[in-house]
Amino acid sequence: MFAVAKAATVLGVNGHIVDVEVDLARGLPSFEIVGLPDTALRESRQRVRAALKNQGYAFPMHRLTVNLAPGNLRKTGSAFDLAIALGILAAGGLIPENRLQDVLVLGELSLDGKIRGVGGVLPMAMAAVCEGITEALVPVDNGSEAGLVQGLSAVVVQDLAEAVGVLTGCRSAAVPKPAEFLETGYSAVNDLSEVKGQLTARRALEIAAAGRHNLLLVGPPGCGKTMLARCLPGILPPLSNQEAVEVARIYSVANGGLGQLKLTLAPPFRSPHHSSTKAGIIGGGLLPHPGEVTLAHRGVLFLDEVGEFGRSVLDVLRQPLEDGVVSLVRYGYSVKYPSECQLVMAANPCPCGFLGSSIKECTCTGREIAAYRRRLSGPLLDRIDLQVWMDALKPKDYHTKQESSDKVRKRVVAARKAGDNTCDTNLGPADLSACARQILETAAERFRLSARAVQKTIKVSRTVALLGQSCQIGAEHVAEALTYRLSL
């Protein structure tokens, strides 16, 4: 009267295989789940009981104990329902006892025994392959995710009876179609041809895209900062298949199994509202959940009106941006979320937004402006490689025709390719041509650039040179990079 089924839980963005051990013992009937279950998992008892009854199975009148091993790992979510139900049936002898040993079983049960989709199937299925599990039963909604994993033969099941049928061999298995890599995500963002005027800012965006530089846009309200930022994913090169799976993994965890997973090659674009909390931005909560930096992994994190964000919220961004990973430590365990994203921030030059604008008077006092600037000062600005001061649009700009994102993307892709070939991460003044070095030295003195600022300028000039398909960093490249130096 004992059976083991395999299920999985997610910690961070990694799956962990969990053994669901079911024991039926004589004695007073009871149903206990042990092994650090969370509330959603504890409630699984009611769902399993109802689902078994409604699918026509008798619920055993035994003392029923379900153990989730390893016992020290916190288990969350409702993905264990199906494994528990099948484990009970196997312990009761309805399914051959060792049939469940090498099958990953995932799915939430509805009260009538239908199987609902769950979150995190992709990382769970990947973990299963690592553990040597070769078969999987997954909900229909998650079929495309599970089908993506090499070395795992996944089967989709609609309800409990079908799952039993598949396991006992009296029903044929429905094999899911693996998700395809789509390039359609690009249509979701703005196209650069819609952006009017702002020639320098467009160029800065292109440089940022080509060199993965972090960008700060400063300008009066309505000058197109947000729109420009929304164009950035559209000019970034498409993700590689491996990167797309990385991103899909995160979204698989974050979405909680709502609908089919989209495996898009377009880099993600996240723009959290400025009222977001620390936990919302970097992830966290009692049961850790990926935050916006993680959701922007391999893509763009856009902070609009960055001055309005809480100071502490911006401060927690430093470490994730630096390391490319968020490590959250909670009592008893720690999780890591990847966070390699490109940061784009937009800010007004002053609280009213019109300082230095050619169309409207600024009404702020010096003190207000200083306080506003101070909010985005410090370590976060250190991460900014490019800064653009934008001016309000002029009426004649409305009619200008501009390049489309596709065209710009081609240049960016070419520059990235050239950059990958000549990969040298530690650039120094020695890599510049003689006149470029001279210009940099003059500028460093004139603009009082710090060593860090000089380093950043060299980095950006290299990108500029790559965009111009030039193998040497020349004076004009350094000069252009200097235009976008940080100056607040």
Place this chain on the structure above:
Amino acid sequence: MAGINLRRQGNRYEHMAAGYLKERGYKIVARQFRCRQGEIDIIAEDGALIVFVEVKGRRTCAFGLPEEAVDWRKQNRIRQAAEYFLWSRQKTDHLCRFDVVAVYDKGPQKCQINHIKSAFS
């Protein structure tokens, strides 16, 4: 005075329930089993299965159905008493079941009985 009256009513319902179970082949093991943990109205055997029965009767449905009166607190007391019973009779490896027998009292000769098997566990 009312208390005595109720006690008598309760006994009447229990009696009716026991008769009903006997008719259906149950073997009554004990009635009004009491211990520190609580009390069980009827303990019967259905083949190898031990059945703990809680009897509830009502004359009117104004306060809800009789079976609804068996709330989780009552269930817990019954469960603990059942545990004590199994232990004291050394029958802990038997399969068991908890039933509720509801009696709708609609007059001296017009009682309706509803037997809910495996009402809780």
Place this chain on the structure above:
Amino acid sequence: MSPRMYLWGLSLLPHVGSITAKRLINVLGSEAKAFWANTRELCAAGGLSFKNAKEVVSAREQLDLALKWKVLNEEFIGGKNNKGLITWLDRDYPPLLHEIPDPPLVLYFWGKLECLTRPTIAIVGRRKASPRGIGWAKRLGRELASFGITIVSGLALGVDAAAHAGALETGMTAAILGSGLDRIYPRANNRLARAIPKKGVLISPFPSGTPPLRGNFPARNRIISGLSRGVIVVEAGERSGSLITASLAVEQNRDVYAVPGDPLDVGASGPNRLIQDGAKLIFGAEDVLEEMYLSRQLKLPISQEHGKTAPSEASGISKLDKSLGRLLNCLDGPLHLDEIAVKTNLPAADVTSGLIQLELKGLVEELTKGVFQRIG
């Protein structure tokens, strides 16, 4: 116990301004007697109310003048850092200040006081000036200073700072503070303030440690106009501090010049109103020079130095490639990078790169962020 010390002591007392002090000295006969005046004398000779006079006396009792004077002299004597104190008894007290009705008793200075012996012109204007206004202030400062004129201003943001910065490029400048010399306000101008003593002078009527209180600024404005032969108002709102300075200048019998602007522009309403009221309208530095009877030939060593650098710049232009020339030609006023790109029809990459190169060559300057103007 010198009269200078008592004069300095008088400047530290509350309610005793330069007019009261002058009257006390005249009536009582000496600075020492004025300083030690009793309540009755303060009321009768100084014209103070009884309450104020009592406050003066109690403040004087708490003030250990001799000791403080010693400390002050130890700080200044020896010419450390070019810091010092001048009183109106001193020979190098700016003669122009003696002309005004209420010259400050003492001035604390840091830098080259001799620059006040040259012709002086004040340039004042808005703190929140437009790029155009900043450009004007800088240009006027630079050009006038190159003729040996000392540019006087108030070290505020915007026009003031631009005028100082422009003057520092070619000549001398004097900044009048509304706070102690050790409390530079606004802090954004710290760097500028540190540069001034090397080529000009920082002046304050307030002792070290005085915070930039609201009430200090009228006194500062009076000194700005008092120290100058004329006041140029570049950009100012109506009822602004710059207009107050201008009206003080009129009271002090100084010339007022105004740079005209668009009648609808808020920032230009001040100078436009001044012109309506009779101020001299100027189009450039030459107009000011003519008014001051300084012919263009009058060039002082500094400006000759500047003249020497000019040809090398000119030869730099000839070496510049075509797109740089095109950029330079289109800059007929302050323009934003995007406007320049549209105007020259050059790609943004060439515009930004070109302007930085021009800026480093000293041919254009960035007025506000992203807005460039041609120099000269």
